[in-house]
Amino acid sequence: MLTGHAPGVSCSTRELVPGDRLAAWQRALSRTYVDVDVTVEHDRPWIGELAAERLGALQIATEEFGPGTILRGARSVAADPRSHILVRRQLEGTALLLQDGRTAELHPGDLAFHDARRPFRIVLAERQRARILMVPRAPLRLEERQLRALTATVVDDAAGGAADLLLPLLDGLVDEVTRATPARREQLARTVVEILATVALERAGGQPESALWERITASVRTRLGESGLTPQDIADQHAISLRYLHRLFQRQGTTVGAWVRTRRLEAAREELARPGAAHRSIAAVAHRWGFTSPSHFSRTFRESYGMSPAQWRRAAGAVQAD
Template sequence: MVTHVTCAIGDQGAGDRPAAWQRALSEAFVDLEVTAGRDRPWTAELTARRLGSLQIATEESGPGTVLRSARAVAADPRTHILVRRQLAGTALLLQDGRTAELRPGGTAFHDARRPFRIVFPERQRARILTVPRALLRLEERHLRALTATVVDETAGGAAALLLPLLDGLVDEVGRAGPARREHLARTAAEILATVALDQAGRQPEPALWERITASLTARLGEPGLTPRDIAGEHAISLRYLHLLFQRHGTTVGGWLRTRRLEAAREELARPGPVHRSVAAVAARWGFTSPSHFSRAFRETYGMSPAQWRRTAAGNGRGPRPAPPTLSDGGRIERTARATMEHV
């Protein structure tokens, strides 16, 4: 469902404007108290659009203060997360004992469940995205560490990659037809969740990487394993999962394919009176097509699985294939892309 609210504060008498602005902000976000600065004339404008669980709003106002008091928190049951992206002017966001100074391009999270204050020293304009707290998939202690900290886009990571994309998506929502709006809104919400996870540092990346790859190693034999399954198991977004593998120079499918081939190669070389067939070994390690497995094995190791087994049996351990050359890597990557349905 899409709801669209526009409010302009300027036609009222000077004394009525802050009260009208307070009502507009409280209806759109959470119960707030507003104090207007001494600008004359003091004006403000709000445009808010709700698409499913995501609200996208743009607000512009003269200098002043917006307060979410402890009394308002107790009286108002709304507990969502607000993300402020400053477009013009300056804002000081205070929550949980911290102060985030937001200049144009700056972004910070604040939590409606606890008191906060926003001070506007000058006329300013900002975009505010409102999402349910559950969507961020963060524990409460990590949400507390996230609030009133400026998201650092200069340090690389998810924020540098995704916040410019978020800006483009939000702009596109305003231009898109009804059929596309909901999809774009869901994508924007997922980006926010990824940025929040990255900013909160819920888990150091090396530990997260080790946990994910250990889990994947234990599940190599599952042919239907998908990136979405993996992201869900580890409570991270699909985008963040792909970003994590990208940082390690690979893809989810490429990593799985390499480890499955390594496991199959080791089993084929294992001595014993009874051997599984090549097709059985392929199936054991997650390959649904024996012919695909044979092609991938040959392109990676320079011989067929059967040849490798005979060679390994002949010398007791098998030769150690040379690392793939650059051209080999190109063939491997093309094969991986062409056969993702088998991953």
């Protein structure tokens, strides 16, 4: 039985007579993902259960099915123009995903990408459960050659790199999306898509974490003067979770707060040493670089450089205007 309303859909073959199940299940999968053909062994009992919800560019589905085969052949690709990327996260049981001449054998905890623009096959030897995330191609920011190198390769959290950090985070975020308020859901969904893009780029041979680090730190340098700059602001700007932001900085041997404070002090120290800025008071320089309290700025400056801002200005040869 297929039920639901946009943007959600659910299907269960449990209450259908056996002769109606296969057609109903194939319609449900084709409506939820992309056009596919389903085959089952008629002498073996099977039940299909599916629940899906769309949140902006992201669709989250949970599928229980097997034994059987899901095939997107050349005819389906030609008839159905949808070209999304599907990400299969195996939850229970096993699955074989075949695409682009490769076979990914998925066990619980494994993840694999497959591309709806080209034929693929999923072989299920037993009843299993999986979570299927579906996103447009554009947010992954991959070239076609990178996508072809990515499909039907097993991604797990034991291989190191971004996947080691991000796959557990991905599971938690997807669970949180399903429980969050409507106002919060789309923001979380964007974070899930960003994580998928990061994992995909690394698997395809890119350097996603270093690129993300450079993008974040370059952006923060332009915002050092904002006294209200917070880790949550930074995370929201780059569509990542606050927890992931903190982990990125930890992997660099620092914290968000310490990194921002150091960059602010460096910028203030540089300005204090410039003769052209001699007309600005130390309090004005401190405020310009995000310090709301002149006394806190002076204390932090002394702790970092062993002298007060005024002493540094004199030592640098700038005329003090205070």
